[in-house]
Amino acid sequence: MWELTTGCKPFANVEHDHNLVYRILDGERPKITEDTPECYANLMKSCWDPDPKKRPSVKKIRNSFGSWFFRTLLDDVFTKAELKRRELIESQKLGPEFAKKPHPKAIYTSRSLISFVSKSSSIKSSLFYSNEDYISEEIKFDIKFKSEIYTSSLNVTATSRKRKVDESNIENDGKKRLCD
Numbered sequence: 001m002w003e004l005t006t007g008c009k010p011f012a013n014v015e016h017d018h019n020l021v022y023r024i025l026d027g028e029r030p031k032i033t034e035d036t037p038e039c040y041a042n043l044m045k046s047c048w049d050p051d052p053k054k055r056p057s058v059k060k061i062r063n064s065f066g067s068w069f070f071r072t073l074l075d076d077v078f079t080k081a082e083l084k085r086r087e088l089i090e091s092q093k094l095g096p097e098f099a100k101k102p103h104p105k106a107i108y109t110s111r112s113l114i115s116f117v118s119k120s121s122s123i124k125s126s127l128f129y130s131n132e133d134y135i136s137e138e139i140k141f142d143i144k145f146k147s148e149i150y151t152s153s154l155n156v157t158a159t160s161r162k163r164k165v166d167e168s169n170i171e172n173d174g175k176k177r178l179c180d
Contacts, residue, residue: 001044002029005036005085025050035084037077039068 002010010030014020029048032041043064049055056064068078 001040001047002032005040005044006030006033033085033088035081035088037081039064039077040081 011020027050029045032044036044043056043061046054046056047061
C-alpha cells in the first residue's frame with residue numbers, strides 16, 4: 001500500500017540486513033507521505049500492526065477499497081490527494097525518479113525470511129538478553145533456489161521442511177540451553 005502512494009520501494013535507501021529486521025520489529029515503518037488520504041493511511045497502519053491478529057483481513061481491506069470506490073463522499077478526499085501528489089511530483093519531492101539512490105544491499109527479490117525473522121524474534125525475546133540488547137552477527141543467505149520450487153505447488157511442503165532450522169538442546173547443570 002505504501003509503495004502505491006509513493007512510487008518507491010520501502011526502505012530502499014538502507015541495507016536489507018538483520019539490523020533492518022530489528023528496526024521493523026521495534027515498530028519502524030516507512031514515512032507516510034502528506035498526500036496520502038487519512039482513511040488510506042489508517043488502513044495501511046492497521047496492516048502494519050505488530051500483532052497479526054489485529055491486522056485487517058483481506059475481506060476487510062477489499063470492503064474498505066470497495067466503499068471508497070462507491071461512496072461519492074470520499075471522492076473529494078481522493079481527488080484532493082491526487083492533486084497534492086501531482087504537486088509533489090512536479091516539485092520533485094515524490095516519485096521513484098526523485099528518490100535517493102537505492103542502497104546497493106537493498107534486496108527486492110523473493111526469498112524465504114522465516115528463519116531470519118524467527119531468529120531475530122527469538123533473540124529479541126530471549127530471557128538471557130534485555131529488550132534493548134541485540135546480538136549482531138553477519139548472516140549469509142542462500143538465495144539460489146531451484147526453479148522447481150516455483151513451478152510446483154507440490155514441492156512447497158518438502159521445501160519448507162528442508163528450510164526448518166534444527167535446534168539442539170544440551171543438558172547443562174540441570175538446565176537446557178539452546179545451541180547455535
